[in-house]
Amino acid sequence: MLTKVHHVGVVVRDIDASMRFWRDILGLPLHKLQAIEEQGVKAALLTLGDSEVELLEPVVTDNGIARYLERKGEGLHHICFQSDDVERDLTALKFKGVEMIDQQTRIGIAGRICFLHPSAMDGALIELCQPLDEYGALHPVSFGDSDRGAG
Amino acid sequence: MPALTLDHVVIAVYDLDAATEDYTNVLGRAPSWRGEHPKYGTRNTLFRIDNTYVELLALSGAQGDKRWSGELQRFLEQRGEGLYALALGTPDIRSTVNEMRENGLEVMDPADGHGIDLATGAERAWRNAMVAPKGTNGVRLFFIQHLAPPEALAVAAPVDDEACVRRMDHAVILSADMEAARRVWSDVLGVRLALDRTFPDRNTRILFYRLADITIEISGGSAQSREGIGKADRFFGLAWGVDSIEKMCARLTAAGVETSGPRPGIKPGTLVATVKGPATHGVATLLIEHTPQSFEADARQPQRGAVDNAPQQRAFTATGLDHISVTTPDLIGTVMRWASTLNLPVTQTHDLPGEGRVARIPAGNAYIALTQPAEASDIAAAMADRGQGMHAVAITVDNIDEAVRDLRVKGVEVTDPTAGRDPGTRIARVSRAATNGVPLILIQHD
Numbered sequence: 001m002l003t004k005v006h007h008v009g010v011v012v013r014d015i016d017a018s019m020r021f022w023r024d025i026l027g028l029p030l031h032k033l034q035a036i037e038e039q040g041v042k043a044a045l046l047t048l049g050d051s052e053v054e055l056l057e058p059v060v061t062d063n064g065i066a067r068y069l070e071r072k073g074e075g076l077h078h079i080c081f082q083s084d085d086v087e088r089d090l091t092a093l094k095f096k097g098v099e100m101i102d103q104q105t106r107i108g109i110a111g112r113i114c115f116l117h118p119s120a121m122d123g124a125l126i127e128l129c130q131p132l133d134e135y136g137a138l139h140p141v142s143f144g145d146s147d148r149g150a151g
Numbered sequence: 152m153p154a155l156t157l158d159h160v161v162i163a164v165y166d167l168d169a170a171t172e173d174y175t176n177v178l179g180r181a182p183s184w185r186g187e188h189p190k191y192g193t194r195n196t197l198f199r200i201d202n203t204y205v206e207l208l209a210l211s212g213a214q215g216d217k218r219w220s221g222e223l224q225r226f227l228e229q230r231g232e233g234l235y236a237l238a239l240g241t242p243d244i245r246s247t248v249n250e251m252r253e254n255g256l257e258v259m260d261p262a263d264g265h266g267i268d269l270a271t272g273a274e275r276a277w278r279n280a281m282v283a284p285k286g287t288n289g290v291r292l293f294f295i296q297h298l299a300p301p302e303a304l305a306v307a308a309p310v311d312d313e314a315c316v317r318r319m320d321h322a323v324i325l326s327a328d329m330e331a332a333r334r335v336w337s338d339v340l341g342v343r344l345a346l347d348r349t350f351p352d353r354n355t356r357i358l359f360y361r362l363a364d365i366t367i368e369i370s371g372g373s374a375q376s377r378e379g380i381g382k383a384d385r386f387f388g389l390a391w392g393v394d395s396i397e398k399m400c401a402r403l404t405a406a407g408v409e410t411s412g413p414r415p416g417i418k419p420g421t422l423v424a425t426v427k428g429p430a431t432h433g434v435a436t437l438l439i440e441h442t443p444q445s446f447e448a449d450a451r452q453p454q455r456g457a458v459d460n461a462p463q464q465r466a467f468t469a470t471g472l473d474h475i476s477v478t479t480p481d482l483i484g485t486v487m488r489w490a491s492t493l494n495l496p497v498t499q500t501h502d503l504p505g506e507g508r509v510a511r512i513p514a515g516n517a518y519i520a521l522t523q524p525a526e527a528s529d530i531a532a533a534m535a536d537r538g539q540g541m542h543a544v545a546i547t548v549d550n551i552d553e554a555v556r557d558l559r560v561k562g563v564e565v566t567d568p569t570a571g572r573d574p575g576t577r578i579a580r581v582s583r584a585a586t587n588g589v590p591l592i593l594i595q596h597d
Contacts, residue, residue, distance in 0.1 A: 004515030005472055008544055012587045021585050025561050027465050031373035033351045047374055048546060049471025050516045075588035076541040079475055098492050122485045123540030124477045131376050
């Protein structure tokens, strides 16, 4: 079941430059900045009330984000709905014959995710996400990177 | 109210003798006290260091007050060994308990306790009061007032004076509900919040509370997830101050305790090492060596892109997502697709003169405005240019006049506020030149 709009995705050429507007002028707190190497993107999540804005910068030239940027330029890219069970929702979508970009869920910056094919939604690109277990990703800053699993 | 201190930390262990041997190695000190609590049905070993003491606590097998032994047994069965409780010291437990009750905390009446050192027969007495964990976001705390003088618990003798733990630096609690944790520590316990900092590249926010010279670090995600609200906090680990990381690591390695070896800490001017393996009995353990540089002003600045969360003076606040506009040349067809595919039905449709026909789809915290643009409208032009689908985003602001004024001061083009399509709303449109090409609407609801 979809519970809310988790974020809206915006494709940008340069995340650092785009921070000037979204973070500094609009005042949205940046709470996550991450390079997702296997997807060839750099992503930033900024808090907007109980939703978020996701900025996406391609760092390779041969993925969907890079092609979108090449074809359409910067702009609004997708809507991500939060799901209480993304695996179940993906199974239901496939059962209904909905065309999917992702046949299986995967881990993205927003948690466990999958994308519907835009043709399934008359041109709108829709992502579903289920944030990861709140403790699973947590690790105290003071203990540093190499301490995972300590104790 | 008397200022609270971190009187001691309690670590629950299965086998007290084995844990005592291990912590003698980890801390580099011989125990201060090995005793039992006849009233509780527990045994303990204490290590006093410069600024607090550590209590290893195990079941003794004797009959005792089930409120103590039963809870320890449940903890060990359900969670295994690890940090069990923090004891907050007060010089006047009665007034502390009264104050905490006024703050809404459920605290048991202060009760007398005493312990006996099995080696010397020495006794120590105290009064303590347990706190109901539901009032502390799940963290086990109790207040304690010692009736015996401090010297009744001797400082644990160093095994190697150059390679022992000197003091506790900080204790770490993990929280999935940071605002609840902040309420407990700031508003109920009244502990001083020294730092509230977010590390975006680590998806982490930390709250630093100071109990005298010891920090309670509460660590959580940088954004509050809805799922995390109401979840219990968890103890994670302890960080110990040492004089020489290098000598500590060498001694521990020689004693068969694995460490990560020295490395630079997150705070400039610090060296740290992790103690690994079973010797810490379920407590994540970090050793920290401060150099003089770590106390300089630069070292107090946010590190590695971290952001301090002190309230900033802003002219306006973007408070949330209002709606997302999605275009289609066939409103009825697209409405049916959204309903059948995502189970998101339309609740309302209406015509907007000069713009087109709009169907509203509620989605929890915002709505989707499916829009079939009128011919020759700006939206129709945008759809022809970029294709049907994603079109615009509207976000709510608390003061649209201030937002427009502030954006213009910062060089952003934005229209004058006008009446929005919904009654009681005013909107302004931000130039796409500033927004990475996103048609962005600011909206204020009266």
